[in-house]
Amino acid sequence: MMKYEPPLEKISVNIRETVVGHGEKALKIGGENTLPFHFFEGSLPNPPGLALEILDTEPENWAPSVLEPFEDVVSDPVKWAKKCVEVFGAEMLCLRLLSADPMGKNGSAEEAAEITKIVADAVDVPLIVWGTDMEEKDAQVLTQVARACSGKNLLLAPLVKGNYEEIAKAAMEHGHAIVAQASMDANLTKELNIALCKFFPPEKIVIDPTASALGYGLEYTFSIIEEIKQFGLADKDKMMQMPILCDFGGDCWRTKEAKENREQGILWEAITGITFILAGANLLILRHPEALKLIKEMVV
């Protein structure tokens, strides 16, 4: 009989470890030297980070089943943040600055920074601060946020090719981490990281390959994450060794499948999330507390 030897693959490099937040509740993500869940052949010092998202503005058009858990707090981002931490056990939050969106209310960068500061002071968990996804506006908003929350080690997102320089400089000056976003493209991801690493510490960069929901492009995200992890670990490409973030709650809850049934919606989000963790994601931003709970039970 042929003898079976477990074909273990030892990898000699690690994904960088990024710290978000400050004080006791600061969270580390990344740091592994193997593929997700491969405890049998490597080390994964930190479980995937799971953040719940909150908005600085009352949400519009949210499906009832995802609005329901927050119904009593959505008018006040501080209460909303506290409920996520105290009731739903969130260990990290993502504050989305919709109020500054030029396509919407178009509030000023100063106002957005102010509300961020209030939320950041009200909770002790690490905070991801997500801008408006509009390049120019985010350059203003996120630099203001960086200043207003100096020293809190926020994770500022998203930095793209067109605005990374200003935001990263502000982040460096005020001690924050950043999310480098390049859409579904390993080459462009590397490109942006090379540009950032010329002046920004690599251990404070998180990669956002942009994520799509189950049934709406999930496979593209899945494969781009697997590819980036292969480049980083197997090929030892230093510019691809940053932890990876996935933000997809909004996309999931926009689908008709999630809207038509509560359980189906929760599974839609939770399955999308666990699939990205399997691919190698180190940090997820989730919308429904049940999806968070479920993923946590399975992976932590």
Add this chain to the structure above:
Amino acid sequence: MILIGEDLNVMSGEISRVIKEREPGPIQQCVAAQTKNGMDYLDVNVGPVKKDPEGTMEWLINTVQEVTDLPLCLDTTNPLAMEAGLKFCKSKALLNSASGATESMETMLPLAAKYSADVVLSVINDAGLPSDADERAASIMESAAVANELGIANENIWVDPVLLPIGVDQRQVTSYLEFIQMLQDLLPGAKSTCGLSNLSYGAPKELKSLLNRTFLVMIGRYGQHSAIVSGFDRELIRLIRGEVPEMVELIYRAMDEENMDISALPQKELEYVKTVQVLMGKSLYSHSWLEV
């Protein structure tokens, strides 16, 4: 290496306009300049030519041949325009292109046979673009067999392994390298060509030529017969025509992964070496490959 000048192309708005308006001046200028720069063939890319394919081709081919004696490479997806073009070519034309897709083989290959033209035959088939070298090999052997049956000998087939932008799919670039090395074993006597500029599609403008010419030297070493290139890329032409032998030598050494002291290399040499490395897939491509 046979160089085919690519610059007469309707994708350029200006060329498209002057063809429509039957204005010979800019066309003849473009043709004459490429001829002077030492091209061996000229590509005439007219796109699908919806309106009056016969009249357009007759006028265009004659206009071109008034100022050059170079053989032409006729580039259109419209079989009517292709046939019209072939009729007016004075010297043996190159039909660009046929593929292994059924429709293409049924329309383009018989045209090549009828006019005894050489034909560019790409590895694309009904299933699309092959994903690796082995699939390219399997595809081209099938299409070449069809061409052979129509009386087109291997010597008249210019195999196009299809070059994708390195920023789109780096693995396809390395499979190209793998494939071109096996071509003579697959189809003895067959020629080869490719649309070289496609390699650097999307890359920073000032670095496109570096990618293109480095790759051309690399595939030239592996037996590449020809390439469709910019007839105005002087650095590329000098390199390919053997005017900078020490750089060619350096590219070969980088291909052989010879141990060299990279830090001691002058800037230009260093750029070639780094470019060879991304083209061989040794490191992941990004637009700033020279900066790492």
Add this chain to the structure above:
Amino acid sequence: MALKGAEIMKMLPKTNCKECGYATCFAFAMKLATGGAKLEDCPYLDPQVKAQLEAAMAPPIKLVTIGTGENTLSIGEEQVMFRHEKTFFHEPGIAILISDKGAESEIEEKLKHINTFDFERIGQKLRINLLALCFESGDKDKFQALVKKAYQTTEAALILICEDTDVLFSAAALCADRKPLVYPITNENMNVAIPKLKKLGVAAGVKGQSIDAVVSVTSDLKDAGIEDMVLDPGFKNMLEGIRDQTLIRRAALKKGFRPLGYPTIAFPCFMYPDRFQETLAAAALMTKYAGIVVWSQANAHFLLPLLVLRFNIFSDPRRPMTVEEKAYAIGNPDENSPVLISTNYALDYFIVSAAIEEGNMPAYLCINNTEGLGVMAAWTSGKFNGEAIAEFFKKYGVADKVKHRKLIIPGVAKKLVAELEEELPGWEIILGPLEGSDIPKFLSEQWKA
């Protein structure tokens, strides 16, 4: 394939005799490597070398089939660890577990479910066609009754799960022509099982307490001439499952370790009592290499996300995913609703249709077949030009759907404007936003019928 053309070449005679029909030995080797030629075509191959080549060229993971007709499940023959390296070839089976201990009504419901469950998604049918029948009652008659019932009332492929080997094979005999998978075949029962497996011609679900234990069983079964196997190395949760299935696939693909060259089966149904957890485990085990997942739910809301995940992960990354060509009505558009056009590249469609839905303004979305090419690539190759779109308008009667004559085209397709003005006389061609996500704002600010 296990061997590349160049590796096969080394073992051929290298005489270029052309008797195989190819110009060179190398050409023949390439054809062999991609499955287009047979070793028999080479008359000069040494029999010993031929045997060697045959063994080396066999797929490293065997293709196993269960069930018959259109419900045949084919699993195995995978070539890569990661889908971006090539593609995953065979969708895993999702089996619904039915216990013979269950109430009659529950059994009825599940059986009914499998016959009626049928989703349609972008032109693909998502179906469940695999049942796992489990002996838990201790009553042989009850199990046989269940097997008979499943056999008679559905056409699903069957998995029989029964620790009592006699009962297992007596049930297998009832449905042998359906080609069921019988489980478990272990180190303990294999001597009894081997002749029966051979006689019935059914596939063996091999179970061991570890990968090592599985190897000892598959080696013996193989020696006894049994080829069709599915492996269960006894993992008890999602983590162990990911570990074992990863190691099994790696051993087969990277080490060419034949005793593990078979698909695997996973039982999230026995691991997690909570049905949400069970569903997540099924999703994870399916993504990380299970050939079959057995799952206790027959609830459509739990099933749909799993089926969509399977569809996504097993789509071929080498070919762009496409959607069906047609004029999609999004929301409830009427004669004053906007008309937009895009390509049938699936991501384009998803982005644009989701954006229209989000904007709450019903619209017609014309999806032109561009063979999966995006806007600019499709334009260059003549699949998304004035002529093609005019043809589309005729074919789908777009002009009859609306009173106005305005067409919104993708913002990147500037070159299309003039072409369309020529091909669609009377229509105003409006250049839409560059980004799909700006469509809601674009429509709300600019649309007037």
